[in-house]
Amino acid sequence: MAEHEGKGGDGGEVPAPRPDWLPDGCEMLADGEYDAIVMGTGLKEAIMSGLLSTLGMKVLHVDRNNYYGGECASLNLTNLYNKFRPGQPPAPELGHPTRDYNVDLIPKFLMANGNLVKMLLMTKVTRYLEFKTVDGSYVVKGGKINKVPATPDEALRTSLMGIFEKRRFRNFLQYLAGYDEQQPDTFKGRDLRRMTMLQLYEDFGLDENTQSFTGHAMALQRDDTYLHKPALETIKSIQLYVRSLERYGKSPYIYPMYGLGGLPEGFSRLCAIHGGTFMLQCPVEEVLFDDSGVAWGIKATMDGVPQVAKATMLIGDPSYFPSRMVKPTGMVARSICIMDHPFNGTNDAESTQIIIPGRQVNRHNDIYVCMVSFSHCVASPGKYVAIASTTVETSDPLAELAPAFELLGPVMERFDDVSNTLTPVEDGTADRCFISESYDATSHFETTAADVQSLYERVTGQKMDLSIDPEVEQEEG
Amino acid sequence: MSSGRVCHFKLVLLGDTAVGKSCLVVRFVRDEFFEYQEPTIGAAFLTQKVQLDDATVKFEIWDTAGQERYRSLAPMYYRGAAAAIVVYDVTNKESFNGAKSWVKELQRRGDPNVIIALAGNKADLEHRRQVQSEEARLYAEDNGLIHMETSAKSAQNVKSIFVEIAQKLPKATVQPEREAFPIMRPRTEQKSGCC
Numbered sequence: 089m090a091e092h093e094g095k096g097g098d099g100g101e102v103p104a105p106r107p108d109w110l111p112d113g114c115e116m117l118a119d120g121e122y123d124a125i126v127m128g129t130g131l132k133e134a135i136m137s138g139l140l141s142t143l144g145m146k147v148l149h150v151d152r153n154n155y156y157g158g159e160c161a162s163l164n165l166t167n168l169y170n171k172f173r174p175g176q177p178p179a180p181e182l183g184h185p186t187r188d189y190n191v192d193l194i195p196k197f198l199m200a201n202g203n204l205v206k207m208l209l210m211t212k213v214t215r216y217l218e219f220k221t222v223d224g225s226y227v228v229k230g231g232k233i234n235k236v237p238a239t240p241d242e243a244l245r246t247s248l249m250g251i252f253e254k255r256r257f258r259n260f261l262q263y264l265a266g267y268d269e270q271q272p273d274t275f276k277g278r279d280l281r282r283m284t285m286l287q288l289y290e291d292f293g294l295d296e297n298t299q300s301f302t303g304h305a306m307a308l309q310r311d312d313t314y315l316h317k318p319a320l321e322t323i324k325s326i327q328l329y330v331r332s333l334e335r336y337g338k339s340p341y342i343y344p345m346y347g348l349g350g351l352p353e354g355f356s357r358l359c360a361i362h363g364g365t366f367m368l369q370c371p372v373e374e375v376l377f378d379d380s381g382v383a384w385g386i387k388a389t390m391d392g393v394p395q396v397a398k399a400t401m402l403i404g405d406p407s408y409f410p411s412r413m414v415k416p417t418g419m420v421a422r423s424i425c426i427m428d429h430p431f432n433g434t435n436d437a438e439s440t441q442i443i444i445p446g447r448q449v450n451r452h453n454d455i456y457v458c459m460v461s462f463s464h465c466v467a468s469p470g471k472y473v474a475i476a477s478t479t480v481e482t483s484d485p486l487a488e489l490a491p492a493f494e495l496l497g498p499v500m501e502r503f504d505d506v507s508n509t510l511t512p513v514e515d516g517t518a519d520r521c522f523i524s525e526s527y528d529a530t531s532h533f534e535t536t537a538a539d540v541q542s543l544y545e546r547v548t549g550q551k552m553d554l555s556i557d558p559e560v561e562q563e564e565g
Numbered sequence: 566m567s568s569g570r571v572c573h574f575k576l577v578l579l580g581d582t583a584v585g586k587s588c589l590v591v592r593f594v595r596d597e598f599f600e601y602q603e604p605t606i607g608a609a610f611l612t613q614k615v616q617l618d619d620a621t622v623k624f625e626i627w628d629t630a631g632q633e634r635y636r637s638l639a640p641m642y643y644r645g646a647a648a649a650i651v652v653y654d655v656t657n658k659e660s661f662n663g664a665k666s667w668v669k670e671l672q673r674r675g676d677p678n679v680i681i682a683l684a685g686n687k688a689d690l691e692h693r694r695q696v697q698s699e700e701a702r703l704y705a706e707d708n709g710l711i712h713m714e715t716s717a718k719s720a721q722n723v724k725s726i727f728v729e730i731a732q733k734l735p736k737a738t739v740q741p742e743r744e745a746f747p748i749m750r751p752r753t754e755q756k757s758g759c760c
């Protein structure tokens with residue numbers, strides 16, 4: 089007689105014949121055989137599993153934690169304290185321990201017309217999320233916070249430059265606004281595919297100061313190598329900044345209500361509605377390789393029973409793979425500060441991005457500060473969460489964030505973190521392990537989106553179609 | 566005037582697999598029933614209106630989409646949900662135990678004011694009944710839940726359960742003007758320039 093109707097998990101009525109790939113003494117993990125197994129529910133992995141399931145692949149998505157997001161989770165106070173101050177209860181004056189806060193472990197903002205937004209639109213994951221603009225985008229000069237001037241008008245009003253430089257910068261912005269790769273009459277005699285960015289700056293007579301904030305705060309370059317490359321790519325980045333700014337007015341950035349954790353959750357829902365299976369709290373202990381070094385599955389022991397699932401490809405963040413498969417690329421220092429006041433000099437903005445250009449403070453790498461607050465529902469009323477981050481250059485990483493702490497003023501609570509950034513040794517085509525890179529110190533998602541595009545291309549052999557134009561009318565969906 | 570007011574609410578469906586969550590939604594939204602309903606695939610959420618005397622309630626209905634199989638529902642699913650329907654199958658005792666633990670989960674993770682309805686589905690299969698109405702009624706009463714036995718197949722009580730939820734929802738509280746927005750490409754704005 090039929091037993092219980094399956095509650096899910098243990099298959100159906102008749103036990104399926106034991107597949108020959110299942111090692112002795114092991115049970116099947118979930119349904120056993122998949123096209124792809126994705127490990128870790130960080131943003132990159134969640135985008136990948138969402139996209140692969142929409143291509144019709146059968147996906148198993150596992151995470152060792154009991155929450156979504158991995159390194160990109162947004163934590164409430166209780167979880168934040170568990171992570172940084174185990175055993176210590178959250179300070180009551182901060183707010184409700186589980187309801188009020190959604191603190192990102194990796195702070196970033198979305199460029200309104202950037203590639204992550206295109207991925208959200210293309211997959212329609214945007215339906216699950218609500219956003220608000222970020223109030224302002226600032227850059228530090230001489231210890232003071234200045235709004236990044238991005239329109240010809242702002243260029244004339246900024247105190248970042250002297251009077252003559254302002255005019256030159258305005259001319260540069262006007263040229264950019266008109267420049268269209270498809271229309272040679274907008275080139276005004278300049279061939280941006282051959283001319284370097286430095287040559288273009290010099291052509292407009294822009295000084296190093298202006299070059300620096302244009303390159304770092306608008307084109308989002310992390311070092312100065314772009315100066316000697318063809319100008320076109322940088323010009324496109326600046327146009328992206330300017331158009332994103334025009335989109336919502338206050339800054340080029342937007343940020344989801346309730347924190348960045350909603351992004352991986354949204355993509356995981358996309359995967360689930362296309363039949364993907366999700367398993368949190370799955371203690372993955374081993375990636376299984378065949379004799380020729382090709383990965384074919386994973387093993388996790390639950391309730392004392394070793395369980396194995398098989399797939400033609402494994403995708404995951406570096407923490408799920410043997411250490412020989414990844415190599416360090418550096419370190420990132422991040423410091424999460426909870427404050428009861430906004431930044432001086434930002435008009436009491438409730439969310440801001442501030443870039444401290446490295447050369448302003450005698451460093452190679454820029455320092456980024458992302459600040460969000462109750463207005464995006466990530467902190468209790470009247471509280472602000474500012475996260476400073478930078479790429480580590482010395483043996484005293486937290487001291488490197490000192491210029492950011494100076495801007496912040498007094499803080500109620502501070503949580504520090506220094507972590508290694510890792511990158512895969514191989515591209516995965518040979519061993520079928522497609523590994524994402526660790527998240528970098530940048531305060532935006534453009535590098536994250538680039539890594540996802542690279543993963544997608546390695547996994548499917550095709551370029552991701554991001555032809556969607558965020559500014560063109562969309563059908564009801 | 567007031568009957569023109571439209572209030573939006575998010576409603577989530579919870580319950581063990583195959584109890585008929587998707588069938589209930591499809592019956593409510595499209596008034597259809599399929600004997601071979603696919604496990605929830607493809608749909609993000611469906612919307613449907615309920616007309617009350619003094620207002621229109623528009624439900625944005627979130628089906629679980631399989632993340633419930635290993636109890637791995639993302640917090641975004643619960644977030645902002647004003648109402649929930651926890652479904653069990655009257656012909657499956659185990660699914661009733663499942664429903665009880667879903668109610669607990671909802672009380673733990675959901676909004677403290679969430680309105681919960683307990684639906685004993687497949688009530689058309691009287692001859693295979695394993696869960697007695699009385700037992701479920703008492704449980705619902707103890708926990709302050711709306712309770713109805715439904716059938717997605719015969720349409721029994723499907724509309725009623727949504728209407729009863731709609732009536733209980735706090736429509737008086739003026740929903741604040743939200744600054745937050747979903748990202749969408751602009752509709753009306755015309756792209757300047759070529760062609």
Ligand SMILES: Cc1cc2nc3c(=O)[nH]c(=O)nc-3n(C[C@H](O)[C@H](O)[C@H](O)COP(=O)(O)OP(=O)(O)OC[C@H]3O[C@@H](n4cnc5c(N)ncnc54)[C@H](O)[C@@H]3O)c2cc1C
Nearest residue numbers: 227228229230248296297298300301445446447448449450
């Ligand atoms: C966003 C932003 C980024 C900037 N990035 C740079 C930069 O990368 N390089 C740069 O030279 N200036 C940079 N500056 C400008 C710099 O801080 C001075 O404001 C600018 O050089 C004008 O200096 P001054 O004529 O007042 O001369 P002074 O301040 O007296 O400077 C004298 C010399 O020191 C150099 N200098 C000043 N500040 C820096 C610095 N932070 N790093 C390295 N050299 C410095 C100047 O170039 C100059 O040669 C930046 C300013 C802003 C707002």
Ligand SMILES: Nc1nc2c(ncn2[C@@H]2O[C@H](COP(=O)(O)OP(=O)(O)OP(=O)(O)O)[C@@H](O)[C@H]2O)c(=O)[nH]1
Nearest residue numbers: 582583584585586587588600602605687716717718
């Ligand atoms: N007789 C009868 N069958 C029903 C009723 N509702 C659903 N079913 C059947 O039950 C099965 C499962 O229904 P679904 O709506 O897919 O169940 P679900 O809860 O959405 O399942 P998952 O999406 O897998 O979690 C289908 O074969 C339906 O035809 C009902 O009221 N009466």
Ligand SMILES: [Mg+2]
Nearest residue numbers: 586587604605
């Ligand atoms: Mg369903």
